[in-house]
Amino acid sequence: MADATTTIESLKNDVKKFIEDRQWQQFHSPKNLSMALASEVAELMDFFLWCESAASYEELERRRQDVEDEVADIAFALLCFCNQNKIDLSKALAHKQIEKARKYPVEKSKGRWTKYTEL
Amino acid sequence: MADATTTIESLKNDVKKFIEDRQWQQFHSPKNLSMALASEVAELMDFFLWCESAASYEELERRRQDVEDEVADIAFALLCFCNQNKIDLSKALAHKQIEKARKYPVEKSKGRWTKYTEL
Amino acid sequence: MADATTTIESLKNDVKKFIEDRQWQQFHSPKNLSMALASEVAELMDFFLWCESAASYEELERRRQDVEDEVADIAFALLCFCNQNKIDLSKALAHKQIEKARKYPVEKSKGRWTKYTEL
Amino acid sequence: MADATTTIESLKNDVKKFIEDRQWQQFHSPKNLSMALASEVAELMDFFLWCESAASYEELERRRQDVEDEVADIAFALLCFCNQNKIDLSKALAHKQIEKARKYPVEKSKGRWTKYTEL
Numbered sequence A, B, C, D: 001m002a003d004a005t006t007t008i009e010s011l012k013n014d015v016k017k018f019i020e021d022r023q024w025q026q027f028h029s030p031k032n033l034s035m036a037l038a039s040e041v042a043e044l045m046d047f048f049l050w051c052e053s054a055a056s057y058e059e060l061e062r063r064r065q066d067v068e069d070e071v072a073d074i075a076f077a078l079l080c081f082c083n084q085n086k087i088d089l090s091k092a093l094a095h096k097q098i099e100k101a102r103k104y105p106v107e108k109s110k111g112r113w114t115k116y117t118e119l
Helices: A008-021 A030-046 A056-062 A064-084 A089-103 B008-021 B030-046 B056-062 B064-084 B089-103 C008-021 C030-046 C056-062 C064-084 C089-103 D008-021 D030-046 D056-062 D064-084 D089-103
Strands: none
Touching: A008 A064, A008 A089, A008 B008, A008 B089, A030 A064, A030 B030, A030 B056, A030 C030, A030 D030, A056 A064, A056 B030, A064 A089, A064 B064, A064 B089, A089 B008, A089 B064, B008 B064, B008 B089, B030 B064, B030 C030, B030 D030, B056 B064, B064 B089, C008 C064, C008 C089, C008 D008, C008 D089, C030 C064, C030 D030, C030 D056, C056 C064, C056 D030, C064 C089, C064 D064, C064 D089, C089 D008, C089 D064, D008 D064, D008 D089, D030 D064, D056 D064, D064 D089
């Protein structure tokens, strides 16, 4: 199993089975899962609260397995959300990417973190 | 493009190209991206702040496209995080799933949202 | 010490002393403290992730001391933010309240959680 | 109205009146308010997502009024939480401060952001 050969569908199915085995779908309303996602993301942030941005790379390496576990928890919750609400993630990403490309045109966004409209 | 046939790698590459075209990798430290993730997840939560858990399904349908766009933003930020820090998401999920299965054994977790250790 | 007689200033001073004793001001940039706030709020949310909205009152009573500790952590981080950036919280609240009253006029907002502009 | 003379109780009463005038207590379960808090904090974070920690001081000055408004929103939600659940914030802070002082003794915590137990 690796990103090069694993489809989104296949990850979604793994997650689905885990949840169905435990009959947890009943707790997985959009409201609850959005909170769970926020909770998992906060655990990822916790690694990097007090260090400088540049130093957060070292902090990540120092605790790589823990960080990867949190990333997995976030992905897990996100895939639960997609499963429960029949969201095709690839399509959603492709759809949003078009809007993002319009909002951040290459020539005006290069090397800038502000929206070009805020320049 | 659909979840059934799209690999994680392929999504990661789309995201990577978008970021590299804009030379945004310089802003994508673990610290910054973890904050960006939290910000995107908060936007997803915003749809469901005041409604009941059960009603959040209707709220989602009422604003499905907006919700899917937020889900895409979260996935985008998560894939940026994986790209920037060379995390294989499928492997991270598989690794974490083993721990989760140990923490929440089927027979003790069925239909319960508390950890069985808290029963 | 109780809310009826304690001024904001007095709480701010307690917090300030705690931080200065440990020379922690150097970590308290707006960026870092906003992350710390998000982290503390997530811990508060964690108590209520999977229960229904109505049941969260019981959940709170069941773990009242833990909940109050998290509320204190959030207040602590918020007061650090005000101290570090010379924000008068009472004035900030009074200023924002005027805007809120305009955005949510009583007659149009009574018993509704949506903005009246979204009706 | 200023922090030097305003009691917590007085702020709580202002917030309480605002909420009762609009009959919003019905939406203010612990679960919902914890989400609302997370949402407000995310808006504060948004100002500082991509800048360096040191630069976030300038970013704050550049947008001071907006930042103060967000701080006010967070305080508002926190005071709603205290009102709704009869939490005396001063007492909660005083209680937690004792624990924090034990967890971070001055001599071992001075100038360090890691817990001394992690040294």
